[in-house]
Structures are given as C-alpha cells and as structure tokens.
Amino acid sequence: MKKPLWFLSLTLLFVYSAGGLVFAQQPAPATAADKGVYQYGKAAYDGIGKTYLGREISQVMGHLGAAWLDRPEREQEERTDLLLEALNLKPTDVIADVGAGTGYFTFLMAPKVPQGKILAIDIENEMITDLNKTKNRSKITNVVPVLGTITDPKLAANSIDMALMIDAYHEFSHPREMMTNIVRALKTGGRVVLVEYRAEDPNVPIKPHHKMSIAQAKKEMKAVGLQLKSVYDKLPQQHVMIFQK
Structure with a gap:
C-alpha cells in the first residue's frame, strides 16, 4: 500500500507502529522520590525500562508525529464519533484533555460544552x-491550551468534571505523580476516562507497551x-474505562 509523504519522511526519525510514532527513549535515572514506586531495568523494544505496578512504561510520541494524530482515516479506524457519544458530556462540563496533542479530540468536544x-x-x-493555531483559525473560544510537565498537568484543585486521556496514559513517564495531581483536580463526582487499545486482544495490531488491559488500569x-x-467496549480496538473517586 502506498504510504503518504508525511509517513515516508518521518520513518527516518521514528519507529512506526499501528499505535503511533514513537521516540527511542532511555529510562530516566531513579531518584529518591521514585524509591518503592518505580523499578528500572533493561528496556523492551517499545518500552523505556521503567516499570510501574508491573507495567513497563511505553516510549512516547512527539510533535514530529502530529500528522498521524490528524490522519483523515482516524474517525473510521477509532470510531471517534462513538467515543464522543460514550462520554455523555454536559453543556457546562470542564474537561481536561490530558495529552491533547494537536487537539484532534479537543475540538470535537468543544461544541458539546x-x-x-x-x-x-x-x-x-x-x-x-x-x-x-487551530483555536484561532476555528474561532473556538472555550478551548484553553495548557503547558504541563511530566509530573503535573497544571490543574487547579477541584476544578474539572472530567479528565480524559486518549492513548496517552501508558506513555506517562511519571504516572503516579500525574494521576495524583489529576485526582486532586477532580470536582466531587468527577470522572477519569482512560481510552486505551485493548491488551487482552492479540488481534489489535498495536505494539504491546502501547496497549493496556482493564485489570492493569484498575490496579494503577x-x-x-x-x-x-x-467500561464502554463498542469501539473497534479500544477500551473506554471510566473511573471515579
């Protein structure tokens, strides 16, 4: 099958999987704060050698792979229309799209709130x-881009109705710290929604460390x-897992 031009150029810089474009990454050195939370070892071909609760954290996709996020076939491959329905958004919801990337799903949600x-x-x-750029071009006023860090999404306490992570959580290099801050930001009754490729299904053509099982997500x-x-499992290849305090 003929590959698009952006794909051919990016293969010089990235390793491609059906789950995305990923940087080759080395595990960060352990710190005192990591003791008892993370373990370090030899990295798998699609991991970083850093393990959390029995799961090796995956390599990450960077901005040079942005074209893959906005590919025209994404709606049909992932049925983003069904995901949008499954979220049951309310007009007044304040939503944190954590790991928003180019905002593909951000701007689908914005008219719903x-x-x-x-x-x-x-x-x-x-x-x-x-x-x-997309916000200015589309004149959508209820999207607020936020520059976070690898440990902190920069959310105020008790400020959000939902935190959504679409194929992002498995790449967090500091999942305990990130999730602690996200939970702190939830309003009473707020939800955390993880959308992850199904690790239980060997037919999902995604690299192993870019999938998550329900059991592993529950543990973390x-x-x-x-x-x-x-759990909403009507998407072709992904779990939609909804958590609350």
Whole structure:
C-alpha cells in the first residue's frame, strides 16, 4: 500500500507502529522520590525500562508525529464519533484533555460544552502552538491550551468534571505523580476516562507497551484512590474505562 509523504519522511526519525510514532527513549535515572514506586531495568523494544505496578512504561510520541494524530482515516479506524457519544458530556462540563496533542479530540468536544471549557494539556511547546493555531483559525473560544510537565498537568484543585486521556496514559513517564495531581483536580463526582487499545486482544495490531488491559488500569487507578465504574467496549480496538473517586 502506498504510504503518504508525511509517513515516508518521518520513518527516518521514528519507529512506526499501528499505535503511533514513537521516540527511542532511555529510562530516566531513579531518584529518591521514585524509591518503592518505580523499578528500572533493561528496556523492551517499545518500552523505556521503567516499570510501574508491573507495567513497563511505553516510549512516547512527539510533535514530529502530529500528522498521524490528524490522519483523515482516524474517525473510521477509532470510531471517534462513538467515543464522543460514550462520554455523555454536559453543556457546562470542564474537561481536561490530558495529552491533547494537536487537539484532534479537543475540538470535537468543544461544541458539546458551550457553557463549559476544554483544558487542552500537553507537555510540548510545539503541541501548544498547534492548539493555539487551530483555536484561532476555528474561532473556538472555550478551548484553553495548557503547558504541563511530566509530573503535573497544571490543574487547579477541584476544578474539572472530567479528565480524559486518549492513548496517552501508558506513555506517562511519571504516572503516579500525574494521576495524583489529576485526582486532586477532580470536582466531587468527577470522572477519569482512560481510552486505551485493548491488551487482552492479540488481534489489535498495536505494539504491546502501547496497549493496556482493564485489570492493569484498575490496579494503577486504585493506587490513586479511583474505582472503575464502567467500561464502554463498542469501539473497534479500544477500551473506554471510566473511573471515579
């Protein structure tokens, strides 16, 4: 099958999988704060050698792979229309799209929350620039790009109705710290929604460390005080896992 031009050029810089374009990455050295939370070892071909609750953290996709996020076939491959319905958004919701990237899903959600807002969070300045360009071009006023860090999404306490992570959580280099801050930001009754490729299904053509099982997600969310409330499994290849305090 003929590959698009952006794909051919990016293969010089990235390793491609059906789950995305990933940087080759080395594990960060352990710190005193990591003791007892993370373990370090030899990295798998799609991991970083840093393990959290039995799961090796995956390599990450960077801004140079942004074209893959906005590919025309994404809606049909991932059925983003069904995901949008599954979220049951309210007009006044304040949503943190953590790992928003270029804002593909951010700008799909924005019209659904006309009296609310979307906090589009990413850790790369290049992604924030893309988000602002799209916001200005589309004249959508209820999207607020936020530059976070690898440990902190920069959310105020008790400020959000939902934190959404679409194929992003498995790449967090500091999942305990990030989730602790996200949970702190939830309003009473707020939700955390993880959208992850199904690790239980060997037919999902995604690299192993870019998938997550329900059991693993439950274990990691329990560590920060969250319980699984429901799973929506009508997407072709992904779980939609909804957690609450």
